[in-house]
Amino acid sequence: MSRAGLSVFGRMRRDGTTGHPSAGPGGRDEFVLAKLQLLITNKLDGLLHGDYLGLLPGAGSEPGESREYRPGDDVRRMDWPVTARTTHPHVRTTIADRELETWLAVDMSASLDFGTARCLKRDLALAAVAAMSHLTVRGGNRIGAVVGTGATPTRIPAMPGRKGAQVLLKKVHDTPRAGTGGRTDLAALIDTLNRPPRRRGLAVVISDFLAADGWQQPLRKLGVRHDLLAIEIVDPRELELPDVGVLELVDPETGAVHEIQTADARLRERYRQAAAAQRAGIAAALRKAGAGHLRLRTDSDWLLDIVRFVAARRHARTGGTTR
Secondary structure, three states: OOOOOHHHHHHHHHHOOOOOOOOOHHHHHHHHHHHHHHHHHHHHHHHOOOOOOOOOOOOOOEEEEEEEOOOOOOHHHEOHHHHHHHOOOEEEEEEOOOOOEEEEEEEOOHHHOOOOOOOOHHHHHHHHHHHHHHHHOHHHOEEEEEEEOOOOOEEEEEEEHHHHHHHHHHHHHHOOOOOOOOOOOHHHHHHHOOOOOOOOOEEEEEEOOOOOOOOHHHHHHHHHHOEEEEEEEEOHHHOOOOOOOEEEEEOOOOOOEEEEEOOOHHHHHHHHHHHHHHHHHHHHHHHHOOOEEEEEEOOOOHHHHHHHHHHHHHHHHOOOOOO
16 A cells, blocks of 8 residues: 555545455455555554553553653642652653553544545544554453444444454444434543443544534543543545635535535635634643544545654653653
């Protein structure tokens, strides 16, 4: 596959071709998922090394050594006795847990059936599931998911190892969609990870976060107990409009149709400003919840974006002692 990776994945999905002459309709999806997993394995294993001093597994519960506070450290881990003795703020590090349980909340609502660049947002969400699975299943760790498609969320039990991750990816892909509309209640989807209470682990929310307000509180609640990561899926046309004359837009969740005149420069500027304000609000809500924020765009190299994010988190957590 090319460096863009998912561009080929998305093209195979849209064209219904796989490049495999013997692949029938039933085997096409299996072939695409296998190629996606192979791409992620080759790229991430080649660029990221190390065990739990990497990025994603939870910080652990066993106390370790103290070190000086750095901007961005969790203030809940302040080591007050050492801070009092040295008169400089210190935080208590923790020893990483050897077994990690990861849960994904995957938003597969109708708004993700959209894409104007290399792939659909739905394809990018599926790639994020595959990448997070690959990064967290080593050593027999368990990974499960809840998938929202507009109906009652589908729960996929946590399973250990790479075989379990492969089964989970296939089940997320095959989750049946709801009827017309398909609007996911993102707040309810996230809150599903809070019930029943689970041991401390990693919680990952994958969505475009375009749902109405209400998901912020469940997300903050989730971040109190778990290491939290939010993966935001974005298409460039959601940020700005091109000048293409009269454009007919259909809301995939409601079916509403709107015609707009994109030749109007003032309209395009208002759209750009409103989109920027919306994304800034989403980023602020994620930051307030204490979530790591990874933005994946359908017009960029999503694998490179993941690698950069992982490397930055590793660098921050280890104080620059790893690369």
